[in-house]
Amino acid sequence: MFRLQGSKVLAVDMTGDAVKAKNGSMVAYDGQMAFKKLSGGGEGIRGMVTRRITGEQMTVMEVSGHGTCWFADRASEINLVSLQGDKLFVESSNLLATDAGLRTGTSFTGMRGATQGNGLFTTTVEGHGQAAIMSDGPAVVLRVSRQFPLTVDPGAYIAHQGNLSQSFQSGVTFRTFMGEGGGEAFQIRFEGDGLVYVQPSERNTIAGDV
Numbered sequence: 001m002f003r004l005q006g007s008k009v010l011a012v013d014m015t016g017d018a019v020k021a022k023n024g025s026m027v028a029y030d031g032q033m034a035f036k037k038l039s040g041g042g043e044g045i046r047g048m049v050t051r052r053i054t055g056e057q058m059t060v061m062e063v064s065g066h067g068t069c070w071f072a073d074r075a076s077e078i079n080l081v082s083l084q085g086d087k088l089f090v091e092s093s094n095l096l097a098t099d100a101g102l103r104t105g106t107s108f109t110g111m112r113g114a115t116q117g118n119g120l121f122t123t124t125v126e127g128h129g130q131a132a133i134m135s136d137g138p139a140v141v142l143r144v145s146r147q148f149p150l151t152v153d154p155g156a157y158i159a160h161q162g163n164l165s166q167s168f169q170s171g172v173t174f175r176t177f178m179g180e181g182g183g184e185a186f187q188i189r190f191e192g193d194g195l196v197y198v199q200p201s202e203r204n205t206i207a208g209d210v
Contacts, residue, residue, distance in 0.1 A: 031067015090159035099129030155202030162194015
């Protein structure tokens with residue numbers, strides 16, 4: 001069971017089951033635990049090939065045992081996400097831990113990933129269970145409905161779930177390159193029905209340099 005201990009530490013209570021977590025994120029545990037290094041991007045040969053192609057070199061470990069294990073990463077804020085058969089799209093650098101039964105993979109992001117400087121693919125988490133994602137500062141969860149689409153800055157985007165489509169918007173013009181742009185050259189527009197997780201801090205992106 002996932003629970004937050006404060007806003008920056010994830011506690012996972014285990015009774016013989018397992019959890020997948022970012023490699024090296026264990027900060028303490030009690031009881032008996034075993035640690036096994038895995039790799040993200042999906043399991044098996046397909047996952048290995050996908051990781052080589054996409055550059056989603058997420059390194060994870062499987063932790064199993066009896067007791068409580070605590071996880072954290074550079075004092076980042078942690079947010080719990082419940083999945084009920086749907087799929088979570090999250091940048092690999094923002095994923096801290098998942099239930100062992102959840103499936104991980106990769107998904108093509110197109111221009112969104114390029115503007116974020118994170119490559120053209122992102123990590124997916126799918127199934128029934130809980131995931132813990134990280135943010136730089138307390139994240140906000142914004143709902144998207146068919147009546148109210150949402151536009152976000154690529155540098156503040158963390159993750160999204162639900163039945164959402166995304167499109168890339170560019171405001172780059174000749175005036176941008178003359179140093180007369182509006183300051184928000186690239187944005188991501190979400191439409192449909194779902195949730196988008198946004199952090200109150202913008203990571204360095206290609207878009208931020210334009």
